[in-house]
Amino acid sequence: MIPAIHIQGVHKHFGVLHALRGIDLAIEQGEFFALLGPNGAGKTTLISLLAGLSRADCGSLGVMGHDVVRDYRAARRALGVVPQELVYDPFFTVRETLRLQSGYFGLRRNDAWIDELMANLGLADKADVYTRELSGGMKRRVLVAQALVHKPPVIVLDEPTAGVDVELRQSLWEFIRRLNRDGHTIVLTTHYLEEAEALCKRVAMLKQGRIIALDSTQNLLDAHGATQLSLKLQPSRLPDALRPLLVSEQGGVFRLRLSHYGELEAVLAAVREAGCAVDELDVSKPDLEDVFLRLVGNA
Numbered sequence: 001m002i003p004a005i006h007i008q009g010v011h012k013h014f015g016v017l018h019a020l021r022g023i024d025l026a027i028e029q030g031e032f033f034a035l036l037g038p039n040g041a042g043k044t045t046l047i048s049l050l051a052g053l054s055r056a057d058c059g060s061l062g063v064m065g066h067d068v069v070r071d072y073r074a075a076r077r078a079l080g081v082v083p084q085e086l087v088y089d090p091f092f093t094v095r096e097t098l099r100l101q102s103g104y105f106g107l108r109r110n111d112a113w114i115d116e117l118m119a120n121l122g123l124a125d126k127a128d129v130y131t132r133e134l135s136g137g138m139k140r141r142v143l144v145a146q147a148l149v150h151k152p153p154v155i156v157l158d159e160p161t162a163g164v165d166v167e168l169r170q171s172l173w174e175f176i177r178r179l180n181r182d183g184h185t186i187v188l189t190t191h192y193l194e195e196a197e198a199l200c201k202r203v204a205m206l207k208q209g210r211i212i213a214l215d216s217t218q219n220l221l222d223a224h225g226a227t228q229l230s231l232k233l234q235p236s237r238l239p240d241a242l243r244p245l246l247v248s249e250q251g252g253v254f255r256l257r258l259s260h261y262g263e264l265e266a267v268l269a270a271v272r273e274a275g276c277a278v279d280e281l282d283v284s285k286p287d288l289e290d291v292f293l294r295l296v297g298n299a
Contacts, residue, residue: 001028001029002029002064002065003026003027003028003029003062003065004027004028004029004030004031004063004064004153004154004185005025005026005027005050005061005062005063005154005185005187006025006026006027006060006061006062006065007023007024007025007026007046007050007059007060007061007062008024008059008060008061009022009023009024009058009059009060010022010023010024010046010049010056010058010059010060010061011023011056011057011058011059012042012045012049012054012056012057012209013057018209019042019045019209020042020045020046020049020056020209021208021209021210022059022210023042023046023059023209023210023211024211025204025211025214027185027187027202028185029064029153029183029185030180030183030184030185031185031186031201031202032180032185032186032188032199032200032201032202033185033186033187033188033200033201033202033203033204034187034188034189034190034196034199034200034202034203034204034217035187035188035189035204035206036189036190036193036196036203036204036205036206036292037189037205037206037207037296038207038296040208041206041207041208041209042206042208042209043158043189043206044084044158044189046206047081047156047158047189049061049068050063050068050079050081050156051068051076051079051081051156052068052069052072052075052076055069062075063075063076063078063079063154064078064153064154066078077105077150077152078152078153078154079152079154079155079156080147080148080149080150080152080154080155080156081147081155081156081158082143082144082147082155082156082157082158082160083143083158084158084159084162086136086139086140086143087143088131088132088139088142088143089131090130090131090132091130091132092130092131093127093128093129093130093131094118094123094126094127094128094129094131094134094142094145095114095118095127095128097131097142097146098110098114098117098118098142098145098146098149099111099114101146101149101150102114102149102150104150105149105150107149107150110149113149113151114145114149117145117148117149118145120171120175121141121144121145121171121172121175122141122167122168122171123138123141123142123145126138136164137164137165137168140160140164140168141168141172144157144160144172148179152184153183153184153185154184154185154187155176155179155184155185155186155187156187156189157176157186157187157188157189157190158189159189159190159191160172160188160190161190161192161195162190162191169195173195173199176199177199186199188200193287193288193289193292194287194288194289196217196288197217197221197287197288200217201216201217202214202215202216202217203215203216203217203220203288205292205295205296207296212295212296213291213295217288220288220291221286221287221288221291224286224291224294224295226257226258226259226286226290226294227257227258227259227260227261227283227284227285227286228247228255228256228257228258228283228284228286228290229245229255229256229257229258229264229267229281229282229283230253230254230255230256230280230281230282230283230284231253231254231256231267231271231278231280231281232252232253232254232278232279232280232281233252233254233271233276233277233278233279234276234277234278234279235276236252237274237276238254239270239271239273239274239276241270241273241274242254242256242267242270242271245257245258245263245267253280261283264283
């Protein structure tokens with residue numbers, strides 16, 4: 001089976017800025033994939049290349065087997081992109097906007113799917129409202145609907161929940177999960193790493209235009225995550241034997257990094273030997289944010 005997205009040897013410069021530095025990436029059909037990185041890592045640049053908004057200096061990009069330059073019509077038809085920016089035409093209603101977007105792809109009599117999109121995205125009661133009169137969250141829902149109106153097999157969500165309310169997040173992810181179950185490939189960029197951890201089976205992390213990690217979410221958690229132990233001691237001093245494990249100290253609470261739960265007994269033994277008593281103790285499992293900060297910080 002051909003990959004949903006295939007990227008090979010991609011470089012991109014903006015003047016002296018080397019934005020992408022040899023990106024190689026394959027995303028399989030039906031994946032729910034996370035593309036993560038700090039601001040300026042190259043995520044949006046990569047999406048712009050896939051969407052045909054910009055061209056790579058070298059390398060190739062394909063969507064569902066269609067080269068984004070040589071076979072751009074088929075590549076763009078196979079791709080739906082929800083951009084970060086709120087881009088809309090203020091002189092059309094929601095329904096008119098979606099009908100117009102359908103027309104770009106040669107789709108006529110698309111009203112049944114448009115109605116379903118509006119119902120699933122909470123836009124049904126806004127169908128005849130001009131987009132300029134919508135709130136920011138509603139405008140973002142329209143962007144999602146526009147990206148999906150031609151039923152693309154590959155959907156790219158670039159920060160889709162930035163600045164939106166909890167209700168939209170929940171309804172949006174419920175709908176996107178359904179699309180993924182129906183076979184659509186989903187590529188997500190987000191700064192809400194708990195969303196990526198809950199939704200995505202595989203993750204690529206970018207920094208300064210390079211992929212610094214690429215694996216399943218669980219493998220990254222297992223390989224790079226670390227159990228966090230928070231201790232409040234009486235007296236408030238950390239035994240010297242535990243200093244190598246110290247991550248941070250704030251308000252009398254010491255945060256230690258454990259490689260596994262078995263180290264907990266050794267930590268408590270060191271506390272007893274130092275003549276300290278435990279006032280508070282909390283053990284937390286590693287999450288994707290811990291892994292992200294560790295990898296991006298060390299890259």
